[in-house]
Amino acid sequence: xxxxxxxxxxxxxxxxxxxxxxKGFKDVTMKDIVEKAQISRGxxxxxxxxxxxxxxxxxxxxxxxxxxxxxxxxxxxxxxxSAGDILMWFLREQKKEILKSRKSLSVxxxxxxxxxxxKKINSITKTRFEAEVLALEKILIQGVRNGEFICDDPKALAxxxxxxxxxxxxxxxxxxxxEKKIDSELKIMLSRFVGVEE
Amino acid sequence: xxxxxxxxxxxxxxxxxxxxxxKGFKDVTMKDIVEKAQISRGxxxxxxxxxxxxxxxxxxxxxxxxxxxxxxxxxxxxxxxSAGDILMWFLREQKKEILKSRKSLSVxxxxxxxxxxxKKINSITKTRFEAEVLALEKILIQGVRNGEFICDDPKALAxxxxxxxxxxxxxxxxxxxxEKKIDSELKIMLSRFVGVEE
Amino acid sequence: xxxxxxxxxxxxxxxxxxxxxxKGFKDVTMKDIVEKAQISRGxxxxxxxxxxxxxxxxxxxxxxxxxxxxxxxxxxxxxxxSAGDILMWFLREQKKEILKSRKSLSVxxxxxxxxxxxKKINSITKTRFEAEVLALEKILIQGVRNGEFICDDPKALAxxxxxxxxxxxxxxxxxxxxEKKIDSELKIMLSRFVGVEE
Amino acid sequence: xxxxxxxxxxxxxxxxxxxxxxKGFKDVTMKDIVEKAQISRGxxxxxxxxxxxxxxxxxxxxxxxxxxxxxxxxxxxxxxxSAGDILMWFLREQKKEILKSRKSLSVxxxxxxxxxxxKKINSITKTRFEAEVLALEKILIQGVRNGEFICDDPKALAxxxxxxxxxxxxxxxxxxxxEKKIDSELKIMLSRFVGVEE
DNA sequence: AATGAATGAGCCTTCATTCAT
DNA sequence: TATGAATGAAGGCTCATTCAT
Numbered sequence: 008x009x010x011x012x013x014x015x016x017x018x019x020x021x022x023x024x025x026x027x028x029x030k031g032f033k034d035v036t037m038k039d040i041v042e043k044a045q046i047s048r049g050x051x052x053x054x055x056x057x058x059x060x061x062x063x064x065x066x067x068x069x070x071x072x073x074x075x076x077x078x079x080x081x082x083x084x085x086x087x088x089s090a091g092d093i094l095m096w097f098l099r100e101q102k103k104e105i106l107k108s109r110k111s112l113s114v115x116x117x118x119x120x121x122x123x124x125x126k127k128i129n130s131i132t133k134t135r136f137e138a139e140v141l142a143l144e145k146i147l148i149q150g151v152r153n154g155e156f157i158c159d160d161p162k163a164l165a166x167x168x169x170x171x172x173x174x175x176x177x178x179x180x181x182x183x184x185x186e187k188k189i190d191s192e193l194k195i196m197l198s199r200f201v202g203v204e205e
Numbered sequence: 206x207x208x209x210x211x212x213x214x215x216x217x218x219x220x221x222x223x224x225x226x227x228k229g230f231k232d233v234t235m236k237d238i239v240e241k242a243q244i245s246r247g248x249x250x251x252x253x254x255x256x257x258x259x260x261x262x263x264x265x266x267x268x269x270x271x272x273x274x275x276x277x278x279x280x281x282x283x284x285x286x287s288a289g290d291i292l293m294w295f296l297r298e299q300k301k302e303i304l305k306s307r308k309s310l311s312v313x314x315x316x317x318x319x320x321x322x323x324k325k326i327n328s329i330t331k332t333r334f335e336a337e338v339l340a341l342e343k344i345l346i347q348g349v350r351n352g353e354f355i356c357d358d359p360k361a362l363a364x365x366x367x368x369x370x371x372x373x374x375x376x377x378x379x380x381x382x383x384e385k386k387i388d389s390e391l392k393i394m395l396s397r398f399v400g401v402e403e
Numbered sequence: 404x405x406x407x408x409x410x411x412x413x414x415x416x417x418x419x420x421x422x423x424x425x426k427g428f429k430d431v432t433m434k435d436i437v438e439k440a441q442i443s444r445g446x447x448x449x450x451x452x453x454x455x456x457x458x459x460x461x462x463x464x465x466x467x468x469x470x471x472x473x474x475x476x477x478x479x480x481x482x483x484x485s486a487g488d489i490l491m492w493f494l495r496e497q498k499k500e501i502l503k504s505r506k507s508l509s510v511x512x513x514x515x516x517x518x519x520x521x522k523k524i525n526s527i528t529k530t531r532f533e534a535e536v537l538a539l540e541k542i543l544i545q546g547v548r549n550g551e552f553i554c555d556d557p558k559a560l561a562x563x564x565x566x567x568x569x570x571x572x573x574x575x576x577x578x579x580x581x582e583k584k585i586d587s588e589l590k591i592m593l594s595r596f597v598g599v600e601e
Numbered sequence: 602x603x604x605x606x607x608x609x610x611x612x613x614x615x616x617x618x619x620x621x622x623x624k625g626f627k628d629v630t631m632k633d634i635v636e637k638a639q640i641s642r643g644x645x646x647x648x649x650x651x652x653x654x655x656x657x658x659x660x661x662x663x664x665x666x667x668x669x670x671x672x673x674x675x676x677x678x679x680x681x682x683s684a685g686d687i688l689m690w691f692l693r694e695q696k697k698e699i700l701k702s703r704k705s706l707s708v709x710x711x712x713x714x715x716x717x718x719x720k721k722i723n724s725i726t727k728t729r730f731e732a733e734v735l736a737l738e739k740i741l742i743q744g745v746r747n748g749e750f751i752c753d754d755p756k757a758l759a760x761x762x763x764x765x766x767x768x769x770x771x772x773x774x775x776x777x778x779x780e781k782k783i784d785s786e787l788k789i790m791l792s793r794f795v796g797v798e799e
Numbered sequence: 800a801a802t803g804a805a806t807g808a809g810c811c812t813t814c815a816t817t818c819a820t
Numbered sequence: 821t822a823t824g825a826a827t828g829a830a831g832g833c834t835c836a837t838t839c840a841t
Contacts (some may be wrong), residue, residue, distance in 0.1 A: 012821090031319060033231040037815060047823040052816075069290035114319050121229055121312045133380035167369065167393045168387075174372030180316035182331035188364075195365045199397060209804085245806045250833070346825060408800090427715060429627040434835060442800040448837075510715050517625055517776035529725045529776035562782075563789045567761065570768030577714035578727035584760075591761045595793060605825085630810060641827045646812070 016054055020068050021042050023061045028110050032062060032118035062119055066131050069112060090150030091201075097146060098193055105175050105189055114180055134175070140165045147200070158200045170197055214252055217242050218266050221259045226308050230260060230316035243290055260317060267310060288348030289399075293346060296391050303373045303387055312390055334371070338363045345398070356398045366394055412450055415440050416464050419457045424506050428458060428514035431531030462527050465508060487597075493542060494589050501571045501585055510576055532569070536561045543596070546596055554596045564592055610648055613638050614662050617655045622704050626656060626712035656713060660725055663706060683745030685795075691740060692787050699769045699783055708774055730767070732757045741794070752794040762790055 018168035026035050035058050041051050055061045107113070116132065123130035144165040150156035158164050175192060178184055220242035226235050233256050239249050253259045305311070314330065321328035342363040347356035356362050373390060376382055418440035422431050431454050437447050451457045503509070512528065519526035540561040548554035554560050571588060574580055616638035620629050629652050635645050649655045659709050701707070710726065718723035738759040744750035769786060772778055 015821095031323075033316070036813090038813085048815090049817080049824065050822055053821070056816090075255070114322075117315065117375070118231075118319065119378065121316065124312070124378065124381075125229075130379065136376065136380060163389065163393055165392060168375065170372030170390060171365065171369040172372065173375055174368030174370065177371055177375045178334065178368065181315065181322065181328065182334060183322075191361065192365060192368060195361055213804085235833090236831060247807070247834080248805050249802070254833090332828090411800095414822090427719075429712070432835060433837085444837085444841080445803065449800070473818055510718075513711065513771070513775065514627075514715065517712065520708075520774065520777075521625075525777065532772065532776060559785065559789055563765065563786060566768030566772065566786060567765040568768065569771055570764035570766065573711070573763065573767055573771045574730065577711065577718065577724065578730060579718075587757065588761060588764060591757055609825085631812090632810060642811090643813080643828070644826050647825070652810090 012054070016064065017068075019046070019051065019054060019061065020064050024112070027062060027065060027115040028112055030115075032058075032122065033114040034060075035115075037136050047059065059119075059122070060062075062115065065112070066116070066119075070131070090146055090153050090155050094146050094197075097143060100195075101172050102186075102189055102193065105172070105179050105184070106186060110179065113176065117177070117180070136169065142168050143168060156200045164200060167199070171196055211250070214262065215266075217244070217249065218253060219257065222263050222266075224311070225260060225263060225313040226310055228313075228321060229296050230256075230313040233260075233313075257317075257320070260313065263310070264314070264317075268329075288351050288353050290342055292344050292348065292395075295341060296394075299370050300384075300387055300391065303370070303377050303382070304384060306378065313373065315375070315378065334367065338367050341366060354398045362398060366398070369394055408450070412460065413464075415442070415447065415450060415457065416460050420464070420508070423458060423461060424508055425512040426511075428454075428511040428518060431458075431511075432474050455515075455518070458511065459527075459595060461508070462512070462515075466527070486542055486549050486551050490542050490546065493539060494592075497568050498582075498585055498589065501575050501580070502570070504576065511571065513573070513576065534564065536565050539564060552596045558597060563595070567592055606648070610658065611662075612659050613640070613645065613648060613655065618659050618662075621656060621709040622706055623661060624774040626652075626716060629656075629709075632789070641700075653713075653716070656709065660710070660713075664725075682750050684740055684747050688740050688744065688791075691737060692790075695766050696780075696783055696787065699766070699773050699778070700780060702774065705772065711771070711774065717776070730763065734763050737762060750794045758794060763791070765790055 019040065023035075023040045026039045026043050037048070037051060037058060039059065040061060041048050044051070055064070068188065104111075104113075120130045120132045122128075123132075140162075144161050147156060147158055147161035147165055151158050151161060171192075175184060175189060179189075208306055217238065220235075221238045224241050225236045228237065235246070235249055235256060238256065238259060239246050241247070253262070302311075318330045320326075320332075326336045338360075342359050345354060345359035345363055349356055349359060369390075373382060373387060377387075415436065419431075419436045422435045422439050428433065433447060433454060436454065436457060437444050440447070448578070451460070500507075500509075516526045516528045518524075519528075536558075540557050543552060543561055545556055547554055547557060555572035567588075571580060571585060575585075613634065617629075617634045620633045620637050624633065631642070631645055631652060634652065635642050638645070649658070698707075714724045714726045716722075717726075734756075738755050741750060741752055741755035741759055745755060746751055762770060765786075769783060770777060773783075
């Protein structure tokens, strides 16, 4: 693909991202994207032939952005920080993710995940979830090694925690959760493996 | 409303339920429902003027069905059973809920919840979640009283567990979870407050 | 037709009249009439099979009501009154007709007249117009006989005046005319044949 | 608007005009216009989103056509003609207007005027009426100046005449008037201010 | 006679998609 | 490449009309 085409795609994706953040996945039409990107109908079809195709690229770009401040990289690079510190950073990130609603793709991502199940397409959701479990697991292992955390089975605990976090995310989207409630829930989560000491 | 009309509505709801289970909430059209119910376009409009109105009734009927084997009723009625037994029953129910996917409305319910957030409609999701938190809390309190469970703050724990369960539900819908994984996760959850004794 | 059926028709016509006064002729549906009359859909069809059929009866009833304070009757009965007085009464009636807009069938009548032209049906409008021309002509003749009015051709003058009045009616419906303007126009009309003497 | 779009609109308006002339205003559907213009349903919506919008443009085009043989322009340009001549021309135009029925928009215009009253939209009817009153008034003033006509209040007389003409128009649409009757009525009208001399 | 549920035709409107320029 | 006019399928909704009860 030429560089020119690539930059055009970037432009489209950027515009489409806003639309998906606003309307979720299912309600977005090619017309919406065309209008937000201020390009012609035919022009969009030169690059994408469905909203789904656009959304896949939106997600891919989103992934790249995240990779820049990559979890795993961070974890290893600042390995001199205590596991507790790193965990707190991880949870703060998750909290941000739970809270952000507008300008976030989260609803679109859920809708897209449902859509993928229907179509038997392998969605990106799973990959992400597993990456986060892995990152968390590493943090836990290091913490156990340091004697900061008490935990028999870090992998199982990581999964357990990520389910809880996923639960908060979806509850935040569907029924709303106050920041305060998130904080106290996160504290409870910590007590699962950190000696009570706050 | 006449009995006749009521039975007609039942017929529509039954048909619509299948459609919603298959297609979720957003993709369902009045035409879909009309075709599944084998009635005329105008006929449907006699009873409902939008897919949303139909879905609300589908959910209401779903609720009635559940009330028949009501959580709360059960909990109080067999108060001679140990809290542990009741909890196991509660978790078995949740596991069923997590696993069922086809013939289940769960995806439609999520999509509807997103839809409600957009429209600022108060959704049924929150009510349900809170009811389940309450039921679980009661079980925990009884268990603590009996000396079966160890737990300082039963309400917070109930919320914590329900978030985890919600997380499993959504993950089940979006990426799939094997029954085995659910079992081990539930075991982990139990260890949060039951002395290790498996 | 049984007396019972007749009274049912009366009920329908009365209700329909309100609907036609509100919505004109073309926009009225069988449903509108059914709802205003609070009868069943099928019930209406026992008596009328179209809005047009209903409207014809509405007009007929309207005609009967007017016959009770019949122009012609009045003119002959109070033949001892001066022609000028009778004319003033006639014009006052016309003025009322020009002004009344809501609760009047006038727009419906116009729409119906257009409809009849399309369908080559002979409308009631012509009959009425001619009746009024005739009444006016009689008044004029009497006035000439009395020496009150000056006029060579009373018939032509009556037609002339009725056109002018029709013009005011339609202008009132389509663009609105103030009462004051009607008054001054009527004065002008009078000057066509009455010596200036006001 | 591009020239292309403009010519497409012209095409639509031309087709729509025929439909409105045939069916009046209220009965015309987007489908009617689409079929007459031989374009697609969606194609029409590119240019107009309601029959009313189309009709407004039909009227506008009609106005432009008339402007080409503009009343006012004519009156001033051939100021060397006698007022009587100009008046005769004016009345001949009015007579044409009264008589033309098929291929004329008059019924549609009336229906549209009723529609506008309902919707509180300011209709074009009033503007036209007032323009014609003004034109007529100028003719009368000139005639009085020339000593051709006798008339104290040209404005009032112009209004008076236009009401009469409006009456003939509407009667022509609703009950039909022969050309002969129009001629004799116009003669009567003339006698209102021209010395008897026929 | 009377009811009102049910039907289906018909219009409205929006969009994905195509195609001539 | 890029445009945007044009198409037509699809779904929404309303109403005249019928018919079993």
